[in-house]
Amino acid sequence: MATHPFDEALELSPGDAGTLTGKTSPDWANMVGPFGGMTAATLLRAVEVQPERLGHPVALTVNFTAPVADGAFDVRATAVRTNRSNQHWSVELSQDGEIKTTATAVFGHRRDTWADIERQRPPAPGPEEVPAEGLPEAIVWARNYDMRHVDGAPPLDGQPRPSSASTLWVRDSRGRAMDYAALTAFSDIFYPRVYRRLGAPLPAGTISMTAYFHADAPEIASVGDDFILGRAQANRFAGGYFDQSAELWSRSGDLLATTHQLVYFKT
Amino acid sequence: MATHPFDEALELSPGDAGTLTGKTSPDWANMVGPFGGMTAATLLRAVEVQPERLGHPVALTVNFTAPVADGAFDVRATAVRTNRSNQHWSVELSQDGEIKTTATAVFGHRRDTWADIERQRPPAPGPEEVPAEGLPEAIVWARNYDMRHVDGAPPLDGQPRPSSASTLWVRDSRGRAMDYAALTAFSDIFYPRVYRRLGAPLPAGTISMTAYFHADAPEIASVGDDFILGRAQANRFAGGYFDQSAELWSRSGDLLATTHQLVYFKT
Numbered sequence: 001m002a003t004h005p006f007d008e009a010l011e012l013s014p015g016d017a018g019t020l021t022g023k024t025s026p027d028w029a030n031m032v033g034p035f036g037g038m039t040a041a042t043l044l045r046a047v048e049v050q051p052e053r054l055g056h057p058v059a060l061t062v063n064f065t066a067p068v069a070d071g072a073f074d075v076r077a078t079a080v081r082t083n084r085s086n087q088h089w090s091v092e093l094s095q096d097g098e099i100k101t102t103a104t105a106v107f108g109h110r111r112d113t114w115a116d117i118e119r120q121r122p123p124a125p126g127p128e129e130v131p132a133e134g135l136p137e138a139i140v141w142a143r144n145y146d147m148r149h150v151d152g153a154p155p156l157d158g159q160p161r162p163s164s165a166s167t168l169w170v171r172d173s174r175g176r177a178m179d180y181a182a183l184t185a186f187s188d189i190f191y192p193r194v195y196r197r198l199g200a201p202l203p204a205g206t207i208s209m210t211a212y213f214h215a216d217a218p219e220i221a222s223v224g225d226d227f228i229l230g231r232a233q234a235n236r237f238a239g240g241y242f243d244q245s246a247e248l249w250s251r252s253g254d255l256l257a258t259t260h261q262l263v264y265f266k267t
Numbered sequence: 268m269a270t271h272p273f274d275e276a277l278e279l280s281p282g283d284a285g286t287l288t289g290k291t292s293p294d295w296a297n298m299v300g301p302f303g304g305m306t307a308a309t310l311l312r313a314v315e316v317q318p319e320r321l322g323h324p325v326a327l328t329v330n331f332t333a334p335v336a337d338g339a340f341d342v343r344a345t346a347v348r349t350n351r352s353n354q355h356w357s358v359e360l361s362q363d364g365e366i367k368t369t370a371t372a373v374f375g376h377r378r379d380t381w382a383d384i385e386r387q388r389p390p391a392p393g394p395e396e397v398p399a400e401g402l403p404e405a406i407v408w409a410r411n412y413d414m415r416h417v418d419g420a421p422p423l424d425g426q427p428r429p430s431s432a433s434t435l436w437v438r439d440s441r442g443r444a445m446d447y448a449a450l451t452a453f454s455d456i457f458y459p460r461v462y463r464r465l466g467a468p469l470p471a472g473t474i475s476m477t478a479y480f481h482a483d484a485p486e487i488a489s490v491g492d493d494f495i496l497g498r499a500q501a502n503r504f505a506g507g508y509f510d511q512s513a514e515l516w517s518r519s520g521d522l523l524a525t526t527h528q529l530v531y532f533k534t
Contacts, residue, residue: 058474058508061371066350085507090357114461115506118504214502235481236522237381238483240352258512260527
């Protein structure tokens with residue numbers, strides 16, 4: 001069986017002096033370099049494969065410092081601190097010795113505690129009732145996903161909108177099962193919120209992205225290849241930057257992750 | 268004139284081999300070690316004082332890897348990447364060679380672009396109409412702030428609440444003017460949301476905190492020593508962790524910053 005394109009792009013081999021080496025995949029191409037969600041997933045995976053890794057992902061921040069060029073890259077993951085129930089990591093992706101992406105990650109054990117989902121899931125009809133309407137075909141990486149916008153599909157009419165919010169069902173188009181790496185990539189599937197406000201695409205790119213993983217491993221596994229519901233909205237646009245807050249829900253109503261990002265844009 | 272306690276705690280002196288040295292201040296003591304907001308502000312300041320620093324803060328993520336002990340500490344700020352309009356930093360706080368806090372920061376120039384505050388400011392009466400009701404006197408660092416809870420004051424009655432939200436006016440109690448370091452500290456002033464849900468304090472601590480700075484320098488300066496309006500709410504509590512999303516507003520209606528954190532707790 002052929003390897004799934006997501007797993008192919010995630011593949012890391014042991015390199016020199018504790019580094020891992022990987023390479024970009026044409027299946028995950030974005031306007032400049034690879035889809036940021038794929039890069040973020042790769043940095044998370046670089047921690048997951050470490051023998052001394054403790055528990056599962058809890059928090060991840062990825063900083064996109066420079067565009068990743070097509071081709072090979074090196075990743076170095078360093079355990080900064082190991083506590084009894086959590087562990088802090090620092091990760092760097094470089095090409096020819098130049099740092100292109102950095103990340104910090106918190107991994108940890110989950111314990112049985114009082115629990116509650118306080119956030120309300122956005123109302124949405126089931127994915128079967130929503131037409132498959134995703135991003136334009138020109139966005140190569142988006143072909144890997146079956147996206148169904150409940151509201152806030154990419155604007156094609158040049159009309160500004162009063163709200164930047166989008167709600168969509170999304171799943172891997174080839175049925176790859178959910179895991180933390182996939183959830184990391186899903187955290188970055190929302191097109192830039194400024195497109196919606198101004199009614200047209202314009203230069204924009206994520207500078208820093210943070211994901212908080214709420215789901216434990218059994219909950220992640222129970223998603224399987226089903227749709228998840230995503231919702232994203234910006235809070236403020238100013239001085240060439242805006243932020244986006246987003247949430248990712250399982251069909252059964254679990255808040256799998258909350259995720260935030262800071263994006264630059266030009267008008 | 269005596270130095271303000273915030274500036275005293277922020278003070279960094281040149282140390283060996285490019286490090287800066289500082290020391291914790293008894294005025295900013297928390298349950299274990301100093302107030303995390305003060306530590307976060309110190310790491311931001313460590314970048315602000317670098318001669319090659321470009322522009323002003325845009326995004327900051329601070330990871331609290333281990334408790335900071337009372338006393339001296341070293342801070343090392345490294346410019347990871349300088350682009351035309353932004354710059355990525357990595358910062359480490361250590362004591363006796365042991366890393367206690369790490370951070371990544373994005374600084375950048377702000378440009379004149381289309382702008383909008385999409386988020387709605389929470390409704391609140393003016394701070395003069397709200398009684399000064401803050402955190403219990405035992406929380407030493409909180410004495411530095413004049414806090415006025417519009418809703419969601421710390422629960423003292425042992426009763427669980429259906430919502431973790433708190434809205435409060437807050438300002439420096441001695442009239443120190445706003446700057447990016449102060450705004451960083453304000454990002455962490457909210458008591459742990461799980462207290463409110465369960466109606467009582469319990470062991471809890473921030474693991475990772477991210478702040479997105481929306482205000483430019485003139486907007487920050489125009490706040491002066493006035494109250495700002497803060498609102499914080501959790502999204503999900505599970506497995507011994509919860510997240511909090513918060514916003515900080517000027518009285519005149521500008522969204523100064525949005526800020527998120529991942530907190531561990533025990534029940």
